[in-house]
Amino acid sequence: MGQIELPLFRVRGMYFSGTGTTEKIVTTVAEGLARAGSRAEDPEAAACSFAKAPDINFTPPAAREQVYRFEPQDIVTFGVPVIAGRVPNVLLPFLNTLEGGGAMAIPVVLYGNRNFDDALIELRDILEAQGFRTVAAAAFIGEHSFSRVLAAGRPDGQDLRIAADFAKAAAAKIEGLAAEAAGQDGGSGQGQPLHEPVEVDGEEPIRPYYRPRDRQGNHINILKVKPKLDAAKCTKCGICVEACPMGSIKPEAPGVVDGICIKCCGCEKKCPEGALYFDDEGYLYHKTELELGYPERKEPNIYL
Numbered sequence: 579m580g581q582i583e584l585p586l587f588r589v590r591g592m593y594f595s596g597t598g599t600t601e602k603i604v605t606t607v608a609e610g611l612a613r614a615g616s617r618a619e620d621p622e623a624a625a626c627s628f629a630k631a632p633d634i635n636f637t638p639p640a641a642r643e644q645v646y647r648f649e650p651q652d653i654v655t656f657g658v659p660v661i662a663g664r665v666p667n668v669l670l671p672f673l674n675t676l677e678g679g680g681a682m683a684i685p686v687v688l689y690g691n692r693n694f695d696d697a698l699i700e701l702r703d704i705l706e707a708q709g710f711r712t713v714a715a716a717a718f719i720g721e722h723s724f725s726r727v728l729a730a731g732r733p734d735g736q737d738l739r740i741a742a743d744f745a746k747a748a749a750a751k752i753e754g755l756a757a758e759a760a761g762q763d764g765g766s767g768q769g770q771p772l773h774e775p776v777e778v779d780g781e782e783p784i785r786p787y788y789r790p791r792d793r794q795g796n797h798i799n800i801l802k803v804k805p806k807l808d809a810a811k812c813t814k815c816g817i818c819v820e821a822c823p824m825g826s827i828k829p830e831a832p833g834v835v836d837g838i839c840i841k842c843c844g845c846e847k848k849c850p851e852g853a854l855y856f857d858d859e860g861y862l863y864h865k866t867e868l869e870l871g872y873p874e875r876k877e878p879n880i881y882l
């Protein structure tokens with residue numbers, strides 16, 4: 579009897595991550611999927627097999643100048659942080675250039691223990707509109723960009739275990755879909771089951787961006803806020819230059835923010851000298867309000 583060719587899927591993570599929390603979860607899920615789907619020890623039982631491909635980190639501005647094209651054999655775990663309850667709006671022009679090409683996608687958002695509001699439903703819809711087929715999704719919790727106490731150290735060991743279990747369950751679902759597709763086309767492995775986007779929490783129409791308020795209930799506008807430099811502490815190491823996803827810290831003037839700042843806090847948290855800081859009153863009020871208002875540990879939401 580001839581050998582049956584199993585459909586081979588290429589598994590990778592793709593993420594934007596200012597302080598690294600999104601990166602941690604996306605890479606854990608992508609690695610877990612590849613492990614769960616490789617199944618070399620039991621090829622008889624498998625409907626497909628998975629191989630790991632390199633992850634795509636689109637945090638650096640240069641990485642968002644390329645067009646990324648995918649194929650039906652790709653499985654992309656796609657992650658962004660939640661900003662103001664939504665997908666970061668500075669990423670929208672880039673996200674609109676993605677060419678999903680029928681690849682499977684697993685949208686993932688990381689939020690700082692307040693709420694992910696409509697970020698996951700928005701990311702799912704964007705990926706679907708770009709030609710991906712969303713098959714599973716998740717919202718995880720990461721240390722809040724603004725804070726060192728709100729969801730401090732997350733994702734932690736428990737989150738990573740949940741991410742690994744999620745990957746296993748998603749791999750099993752994908753295998754089921756592959757088996758269904760093989761059944762529909764008489765075993766050639768080329769068939770596509772009817773696709774329904776994964777159901778996630780969130781509202782449609784998608785709500786406006788979350789806006790913080792002061793004690794009197796007035797909106798706090800932090801759009802123009804950026805970190806300041808304590809020049810006496812700065813060693814000009816250049817770590818912040820590399821960290822800034824907006825390219826707003828130039829190599830000629832390390833530590834000096836000159837351009838758009840999305841308050842991702844990558845520069846501030848990665849600076850080994852603690853030379854970067856925020857002193858805007860409204861920003862600091864909002865940070866404290868978040869720390870006091872959301873002390874209870876939230877747990878990841880998984881959608882399969």
Ligand SMILES: Cc1cc2nc3c(=O)[nH]c(=O)nc-3n(C[C@H](O)[C@H](O)[C@H](O)COP(=O)(O)O)c2cc1C
Binds near residue numbers: 597664693694722
């Ligand atoms: C400008 C800004 C707005 C944010 N808005 C929210 C929010 O609405 N809800 C929330 O829970 N976390 C919010 N966060 C926190 C991040 O979503 C969270 O810390 C995430 O883990 C950061 O991911 P990263 O480490 O990959 O950058 C916000 C962070 C920033 C920088």
Ligand code: SF4
Binds near residue numbers: 813819849852
């Ligand atoms: S990371 Fe800190 S010490 Fe290094 S150049 Fe930037 S501000 Fe200076």
Ligand code: SF4
Binds near residue numbers: 804835838840
């Ligand atoms: S300057 Fe703003 S956008 Fe750039 S790394 Fe720092 S906080 Fe993030």
